[in-house]
């Protein structure tokens with residue numbers, strides 16, 4: 375399994391292409407033109423770490439290119455995909471809502487998504503930064519989105535953020551991170 379990081383133009387949010395056995399999965403969707411060249415073989419689906427606009431803004435463009443591409447998030451994630459106030463895009467001058475939700479699949483805490491033959495992604499809910507936050511655990515890696523960015527204080531001053539929950543989630547993520555590689559939701563400024 376190979377993890378390819380794409381640093382998006384908006385706030386240096388990160389998308390990740392996970393490649394294995396001649397196929398790919400995407401985690402979060404920013405700049406589609408940067409993501410496409412990183413994909414190997416068929417793109418099987420998209421996992422969302424949360425539904426803030428800087429992690430989802432490429433989804434409509436991607437759905438146009440790859441119809442019926444499944445997108446995995448939780449219930450608060452779906453709500454934010456459909457609401458430009460909840461995903462905060464409205465306040466950034468470029469309102470975004472997901473046009474077609476027929477391919478959105480809702481996951482529960484602890485649920486697994488089959489990625490490749492013998493490789494699953496487990497959804498670990500890590501609310502606090504936002505109620506839609508999911509940390510995806512895949513073998514010996516975790517994709518934490520904005521729930522945990524090593525060396526950076528978790529942002530909890532946004533609407534729907536919850537500082538106490540974020541602290542609880544961070545404890546859990548640090549446990550998961552002890553034996554795993556962390557791929558976070560933003561890249562440091564260079």
Ligand SMILES: [Zn+2]
Nearest residue numbers: 424426503520
């Ligand atoms: Zn965020």
